[in-house]
Amino acid sequence: RVATVNGNGTADLVIVANRLPVDRVTEADGTPGWRKSPGGLVTALEPVMRSNDGAWIGWPGSTDEEMEPFVDEGLSLIPMTLSPAEIEEHYEGFSNGTLWPLYHDVVAKPAFHREWWDSYVTVNERFAAKAAQVAAKGATVWVQDYQMQLVPAMLRELRPDLRIGFFLHIPFPPAELFQQLPWRRQILEGLLGADIVGFQLAGGAANFVRLVRQRVGHKTHRDTIYLPDGRTVRAAAFPISIDFTEFEELARSESVSQRAKQIREALGDPETVLLGIDRLDYTKGITPRIRAYSELVRDGHFDVEDTVFIQVATPSRERVDQYRALRDDIDRLVGRINGDLGKIGRPAISYMHSSYPRHEMAALYRAADMMVVTPYRDGMNLVAKEYVACRYENDGALVLSEFAGAAEELRQAWQVNPYDINGMKATILDAARAEPKEVTRRMRAMRKQVRENDVSQWAIRFLDALASVPHDHGKTVRP
Numbered sequence: 001r002v003a004t005v006n007g008n009g010t011a012d013l014v015i016v017a018n019r020l021p022v023d024r025v026t027e028a029d030g031t032p033g034w035r036k037s038p039g040g041l042v043t044a045l046e047p048v049m050r051s052n053d054g055a056w057i058g059w060p061g062s063t064d065e066e067m068e069p070f071v072d073e074g075l076s077l078i079p080m081t082l083s084p085a086e087i088e089e090h091y092e093g094f095s096n097g098t099l100w101p102l103y104h105d106v107v108a109k110p111a112f113h114r115e116w117w118d119s120y121v122t123v124n125e126r127f128a129a130k131a132a133q134v135a136a137k138g139a140t141v142w143v144q145d146y147q148m149q150l151v152p153a154m155l156r157e158l159r160p161d162l163r164i165g166f167f168l169h170i171p172f173p174p175a176e177l178f179q180q181l182p183w184r185r186q187i188l189e190g191l192l193g194a195d196i197v198g199f200q201l202a203g204g205a206a207n208f209v210r211l212v213r214q215r216v217g218h219k220t221h222r223d224t225i226y227l228p229d230g231r232t233v234r235a236a237a238f239p240i241s242i243d244f245t246e247f248e249e250l251a252r253s254e255s256v257s258q259r260a261k262q263i264r265e266a267l268g269d270p271e272t273v274l275l276g277i278d279r280l281d282y283t284k285g286i287t288p289r290i291r292a293y294s295e296l297v298r299d300g301h302f303d304v305e306d307t308v309f310i311q312v313a314t315p316s317r318e319r320v321d322q323y324r325a326l327r328d329d330i331d332r333l334v335g336r337i338n339g340d341l342g343k344i345g346r347p348a349i350s351y352m353h354s355s356y357p358r359h360e361m362a363a364l365y366r367a368a369d370m371m372v373v374t375p376y377r378d379g380m381n382l383v384a385k386e387y388v389a390c391r392y393e394n395d396g397a398l399v400l401s402e403f404a405g406a407a408e409e410l411r412q413a414w415q416v417n418p419y420d421i422n423g424m425k426a427t428i429l430d431a432a433r434a435e436p437k438e439v440t441r442r443m444r445a446m447r448k449q450v451r452e453n454d455v456s457q458w459a460i461r462f463l464d465a466l467a468s469v470p471h472d473h474g475k476t477v478r479p
């Protein structure tokens with residue numbers, strides 16, 4: 001698997017992301033190995049980059065071993081080391097203790113620490129310097145997500161010849177919340193180093209343009225920002241997606257069908273299976289969802305003899321306090337619900353704190369009559385789209401939070417407000433009792449939407465927009 005990347009300064013397409021698409025792990029026998037990284041970003045970008053022979057700069061996960069660049073199935077991977085202090089301050093601290101809650105509607109309280117900010121700057125500088133080193137003349141560099149928001153401006157300073165794109169995978173908050181950030185101006189200026197700043201939704205792009213006008217004082221017109229040096233920056237929505245065909249093919253495979261059957265058998269062949277799959281994160285609304293379902297069981301609308309709720313929570317950011325506390329809360333809640341409502345061999349909630357490969361995920365999607373996705377706030381939520389892609393028989397009900405980015409595209413889902421437990425209960429019941437014809441009508445429409453807007457469309461749209469940026473970065477085009 002390991003080969004050295006040929007020299008520096010040769011890559012025409014470079015991704016800069018906090019994580020590499022693979023994580024360094026220690027196998028059970030103590031030997032080092034690699035595993036696919038968690039999260040939507042990698043799921044979306046990996047297929048695109050493999051087919052473009054790109055270079056990918058990122059952190060290989062929680063190790064401080066220095067690693068050489070290597071090539072993995074046509075993709076040059078350039079590992080960046082984070083020291084233990086940087087993992088604590090840049091990754092767990094500023095990225096996931098400050099920006100993550102701030103950008104998700106402050107559903108948890110963001111912490112503001114000056115040392116965390118300093119570390120964020122240092123790490124962004126190092127990633128920008130590496131991109132400047134590996135990018136060929138006139139190359140395209142695509143910077144990803146909230147952990148890397150200073151890279152565009154730092155990189156432009158080092159390499160004005162590059163086309164630089166930035167895409168934010170998580171929500172971009174309203175000005176009223178963003179303004180809490182002591183370093184708000186630096187973040188806005190960091191992003192303005194890009195030619196195109198991409199967001200999941202038009203609302204995020206509008207929030208950004210408004211903040212740039214108010215806080216930095218640049219002239220703006222619709223989605224365009226006019227910088228004093230004559231350069232222009234475009235802010236636009238590029239809703240991310242999944243590899244629809246890959247998921248559908250996987251779902252249709254004999255082994256996934258078998259596994260889906262096995263899963264239902266292992267649960268005692270219930271009539272109805274409901275499913276939730278999330279990273280274990282306080283933005284995902286796992287608690288109100290489980291509470292809503294348990295009340296439906298308690299009130300006699302569902303019976304544990306013939307219905308089960310499978311909840312998979314993928315371990316995530318386990319050293320961050322709020323994530324630890326959430327895990328304990330969910331353990332306790334599920335334990336209490338199963339203690340109160342379960343029967344022998346029939347838990348109300350079948351709970352797994354574990355991450356599964358794609359094959360098992362597809363089998364779970366195939367096994368579930370209803371998928372319940374209820375984040376308080378989510379940039380997109382690819383799990384909802386994966387469920388849709390796997391339901392090739394046009395059956396299966398999707399209950400979806402109106403605060404997930406995906407709700408703008410998946411209009412035919414049964415939409416819910418996760419803060420409204422009674423509303424959620426009523427909608428879950430509606431979805432469970434819907435006529436098969438109604439379920440099919442909705443699923444068919446959603447499948448068309450995701451099929452026609454898959455991840456390759458997303459990447460093509462973004463990269464085409466970037467390719468059409470003039471070489472002078474818009475300096476000659478004035479309003």
Ligand code: F6P
Pocket residue numbers: 018019038039040041042145146169170316317
């Ligand atoms: O897709 C959003 C995202 O935050 C990515 O940026 C991130 O890589 C992924 O979720 C998983 O989180 P983490 O990298 O912190 O494990």
